[in-house]
Amino acid sequence: MALPAPDPARGARRLLDWFAANARELPWRRTRDPYAILVSEVMLQQTRVDTVVPAFLRWMDRFPDIPSLAKAGQEEVLKAWEGLGYYSRALNLQRAARLILEHHGGQLPREDESLLALPGVGRYTAGAVQSLAFDLPREAIDGNVERVLCRLLDLETPAKDRRSQARFRKHIRGMMAENSPRSVSEALMELGALVCLPRNPRCNGCPFEGDCLARQRGTVLDRPVPGKRMPARAIQAVFGILTDGRRIFLQKRPPEGLMANLWEFPGGKLEEGESPRKALRRELFEELGIRSREEEKVGTLRHSYTRFIVTLHVFLVRVEDASGVPAPGKMTGRPSGWFTPLEARGLPMPAANAKIMSRWVEGLESDAEI
DNA sequence: GAAGCGTGGCG
DNA sequence: TCGCCAAGCTT
Known part of the structure; x- marks a missing residue:
């Protein structure tokens, strides 16, 4: 028997209520400075929140704005990145700061093309800056969001599959239609980080519990389905x-x-x-x-x-x-x-x-x- | 499209 | 103990 597809608008309201009550206090949530948002997003690439928090505070103290980062020495930049790993991110961030000074008058651009042209900024980070810093209705689809939506929609296609990505974008746009894109982006990621966990999801108390197709069908632990392996x-x-x-x-x-x-x-x-x-x-x-x-x-x-x-x-x-x-x-x-x-x-x-x-x-x- | 890039936490 | 993997991007 066919279950009703989750309604984006209704789900968004529940999600945002949940987020208002359960969001963690994180340093980058206290600012709307696009530069600070960018720094936090780059640091968070493949890196845990607990690791990023102190590094972010240190970094913002040392390089509080784009000009200070742009004119810093490379040694200094790498030193400030110490412990975070993937050190090319630090150098890319500095190159990005210089490009922003050169081509965008020192202000972070909001357009896809300009953001994606910055070194170290890909599809996810561009969407994160657009929605979190500029409150634009753009998706920031990271691993957390993929997991949440694969379960909510009970997708049988792998998360990276084009069809999955199209469903994600459509659903998120629906959630953003009548709600702040900033909140929707933050809340989806937070839900993935706190509730919709990979191995031990805490479905009790999830704001999507009534809507989640995987929950109703008992397939939560089978979503997302692993990416199809390349034929040998x-x-x-x-x-x-x-x-x-x-x-x-x-x-x-x-x-x-x-x-x-x-x-x-x-x-x-x-x-x-x-x-x-x-x-x-x-x-x-x-x-x-x-x-x-x-x-x-x-x-x-x-x-x-x-x-x-x-x-x-x-x-x-x-x-x-x-x-x-x-x-x-x-x-x-x-x-x-x-x-x-x-x-x-x-x-x-x-x-x-x-x-x-x-x-x-x-x-x-x-x-x-x- | 796969491989490489770092680190720390977790089961 | 150790393999797996987490707010990806680049080549």
């Missing part, structure tokens, strides 16, 4: 099982990053238009200084990672003189070595490499001919 991309890669007739060659991955410290066969991804055999020769030369001539294709296997499906071309490469591999000067700082199948079995390897081991290397006695 197909990748071609090549591995070489180097053998001196008794042992195989393995190298250790770097100590940081993906599959850190695991042991793997030499090889790599195929380049554009490259054949597997050619890719193997290139990789062996680049990584180990080997000029291989007689690779024997032993098989192909497919392996799925989170984001791609790899087709692995596996070759056996016979090496005359194991002592020359890797060539001096290659593989600097990356452990590598020759191992019998028995020894290799004891080393940690990524799953795809382990598959190669079990399919083409293991099962042979350690002294058997490979």
Whole structure:
């Protein structure tokens, strides 16, 4: 049975009543200075309120207006940003201050184009400045607002989806039609921060409880739905099982990053238009200084990672003189070595490499001919 | 469109 | 303890 779609105007009244009674006292809510609003919004990008409050007070004390920020030294600006992270935000803010002096007579512009042209100001921050500082009917859709509206409207499309964003804008415009855009923006974000929480929403006492479609359908914890993952991309890669007739060659991955410290066969991804055999020769030369001539294709296997499906071309490469591999000067700082199948079995390897081991290397006695 | 950019809080 | 993630933007 179809539930009525939430009415923006009615919801807005309840939301604003709730906000009037429950809003936190935050320093940037005590001002309507567009510069101060901008500073707070940039600081709040991906950063928690508790972290921002003291930094905001410090910053406004040190750079109380656009001219003072514009003429400050870079060291000073970075120092004032200390602890907030994403330091390019600080430098962008100063560049923005200089642009505002140069092109807008020292006053923050209100138009989309001018705001979006400021470094560090994107769709969200522009809308936040427009609605919070200028009380213009523009949406400020951040992660909080997305969550609130995905639940209120019980959207089955991911929050970032165009269709979702269009619904958000329409609903927010409806709420702003007869209410202060400033209040609507602030209240939506505050609701997301205090009540409509990601994991433990406090639906009792939510001003939207009677309207919220997700609440009525029991789907609150399923909204927003996770973004649709990109279909796994197909990748071609090549591995070489180097053998001196008794042992195989393995190298250790770097100590940081993906599959850190695991042991793997030499090889790599195929380049554009490259054949597997050619890719193997290139990789062996680049990584180990080997000029291989007689690779024997032993098989192909497919392996799925989170984001791609790899087709692995596996070759056996016979090496005359194991002592020359890797060539001096290659593989600097990356452990590598020759191992019998028995020894290799004891080393940690990524799953795809382990598959190669079990399919083409293991099962042979350690002294058997490979 | 994905990856990179920092930090602190939380389960 | 540690992975996840929070008022995004840029390249």
